[in-house]
């Protein structure tokens with residue numbers, strides 16, 4: 360069976376747990392995601408550990424955000440690990456995004472538009488007035504112009520972003536919760552089926568899978584539900 364277009368967020372406290380989660384979910388999902396918690400604790404070795412024998416695609420979610428020269432050096436440093444996807448913050452601006460794209464030519468640079476944990480009140484407080492969708496579309500357009508081939512947005516904006524950037528760009532949505540699941544610290548959420556129907560290419564799902572007593576079964580259940588819905 361083709362693995363589902365899901366990136367499981369391996370936000371684990373230690374390497375053994377992350378590698379175990381990765382091996383349990385990889386028959387069912389296309390991708391595993393390494394974020395700041397694991398990378399800052401274990402460094403580059405974490406990539407080989409979670410890739411394991413299956414060679415699953417690794418998404419390195421470091422959300423780089425600095426001046427172009429610094430992001431260029433950081434992207435070059437991790438490019439040798441050959442992650443399939445590397446994130447930068449779209450708010451770093453076009454020159455910063457371009458620097459990452461040029462420094463990591465074999466990795467898809469994904470620009471994070473507006474974090475899925477932010478609601479409109481948060482956005483107003485940080486000076487982004489108006490609907491989240493407006494800021495997301497603006498950041499999506501500038502990121503693609505700067506060479507990003509993937510974008511991170513919430514499921515709420517994914518159809519508008521698709522209209523904005525067309526078909527060639529990979530749309531990645533965190534903020535995904537199976538019906539009835541706790542949203543935790545996510546603000547702009549939808550179900551996996553809805554996110555996919557609205558045009559997402561890759562769903563980022565962490566705690567609803569890794570918080571389950573059986574992460575392999577949880578991943579398999581979401582994958583099966585996506586197959587039924589498509």
Ligand SMILES: O=c1ccn([C@@H]2O[C@H](COP(=O)(O)O)[C@@H](O)[C@H]2O)c(=O)[nH]1
Nearest residue numbers: 368394473474475533534563564565566
């Ligand atoms: O806007 C964003 C960008 C990245 N993330 C990351 O996705 C996962 C979500 O995990 P859950 O447990 O499913 O909430 C996490 O690693 C975040 O760092 C995001 O949530 N929103």
